[in-house]
């Protein structure tokens with residue numbers, strides 16, 4: 001256990017160092033990709049909370065990214081500061097996510113997937129058709145990048161660090177949430193809602209909370225996405241984005257804290273690495289995901305977890321064996 | 332004696348089947364009431380009607396004289412009523428200790444308070460005490476899913492006691508538990524009953540367990556009350572012998 005902790009801390013340190021040092025070596029495009037990873041990881045962390053921890057299937061995370069992105073784009077192009085835009089995105093997505101949680105009180109699993117899928121489609125139609133608000137298919141261009149404490153975040157490098165810092169804050173907050181009694185209640189909700197209810201856990205409120213918080217993080221993701229790409233139209237916010245975010249969570253390992261980071265990295269970076277294969281990258285990605293999920297339905301971190309569990313079980317049974325031996329010698 | 336629970340005329344039908352048909356009984360403070368009866372006679376369904384998992388078609392359930400029929404299980408639990416289920420119901424991905432903390436945390440403060448409060452909701456010491464009490468000390472940090480069936484069964488029971496309940500309904504706590512563990516379970520139940528004055532209702536097929544633990548026994552047959560009395564009275568009742576004990 002102790003060794004695992006050290007390995008974890010060291011790899012965490014290395015990853016952070018890389019994320020801070022690497023960008024200085026990267027060009028404009030590399031920074032864009034890395035920023036995209038950080039932004040998508042935030043959205044995936046939100047979905048991981050709803051799906052991975054609380055066990056509520058959602059095919060609507062992309063819609064919340066859209067709501068967040070449009071909130072930010074509309075407000076900042078109307079000269080509101082970015083901070084206000086982010087707060088509005090969070091509040092709006094939290095409220096809409098809470099409402100979307102209600103169906104989850106009645107239906108579960110694939111039925112819930114259908115309900116959230118319908119919501120996803122609805123959101124897309126609003127983005128496309130409500131031209132007075134969203135400018136429809138023409139989109140909103142020149143979404144400004146924010147000014148923070150007097151510093152303009154215009155350059156790709158600065159904006160990258162803003163995304164990274166946001167990811168850091170989200171990571172700390174969600175990590176703390178997961179380890180609080182709420183996190184335990186979310187897991188209980190996922191594993192056995194009936195027993196949870198009989199232990200005094202208000203599963204209704206926790207379900208709604210799981211949806212609301214997860215969706216709010218989708219909003220944060222969107223609010224950063226808009227100034228990152230600097231142009232917003234409805235096309236990115238189709239069901240495809242929701243599926244992509246779902247893929248990130250599942251490939252990384254749903255219910256594992258590090259899952260979304262890994263999943264987002266694979267989903268955002270893999271297409272870049274596989275660029276040389278030209279048109280075949282989607283095919284390769286699809287085959288990779290299928291293979292992975294057949295081999296390990298709990299994702300990449302599921303493999304690691306299995307290995308660690310096997311090791312600790314071995315250790316435990318060895319300890320038990322030696323304990324029995326001493327006991328036998330004594331009696 | 333004070334009535335903790337009053338069940339009157341509870342009826343539950345599933346389509347054409349009447350699983351529970353007009354069952355009435357009272358549970359007095361501090362007693363251990365056993366419920367026995369053949370498979371499928373409606374014992375678990377009766378529990379589910381009392382505890383809000385199912386809404387009875389007819390009848391009412393009162394706790395301390397207050398009508399709680401159809402109240403949500405989580406609200407009922409916070410009034411000091413807890414239960415176990417017939418099938419094992421622990422949270423396999425949480426550790427033994429976390430299972431226990433979870434079982435008591437919702438009784439502490441408000442939901443917001445729990446978010447900003449302590450990670451163990453102030454229940455760490457209580458959980459460790461319970462772990463010691465049920466002899467699960469060496470397993471505290473293990474995931475519950477990795478425990479043996481009997482150990483999980485003990486944990487399951489321990490979880491029901493975490494919040495210091497006044498009334499506990501146990502659905503076949505001894506099912507699948509070996510003899511030594513059975514004795515220790517019985518001992519634990521007696522101790523909690525004596526020390527904390529908790530009232531128990533226990534469904535059990537193990538006659539020896541019921542007859543030695545319970546102060547009164549209720550016999551159900553085909554969804555109805557067949558007999559009610561002390562273990563000795565029930566054992567001597569010819570109808571009971573015919574319907575249940577005599578095989």
Ligand SMILES: Nc1ncnc2c1ncn2[C@@H]1O[C@H](COP(=O)(O)OP(=O)(O)OP(=O)(O)O)[C@@H](O)[C@H]1O
Pocket residue numbers: 345348350368369370371372373374375376377417
């Ligand atoms: N959800 C349900 N839907 C339909 N019928 C049900 C349902 N639950 C129970 N029943 C029926 O109600 C009757 C009583 O079942 P119950 O589980 O209460 O019996 P039990 O006394 O607990 O039996 P056992 O000793 O085997 O646990 C059975 O005939 C069962 O088939």
Ligand SMILES: [Mg+2]
Pocket residue numbers: 374375376417
């Ligand atoms: Mg039963």
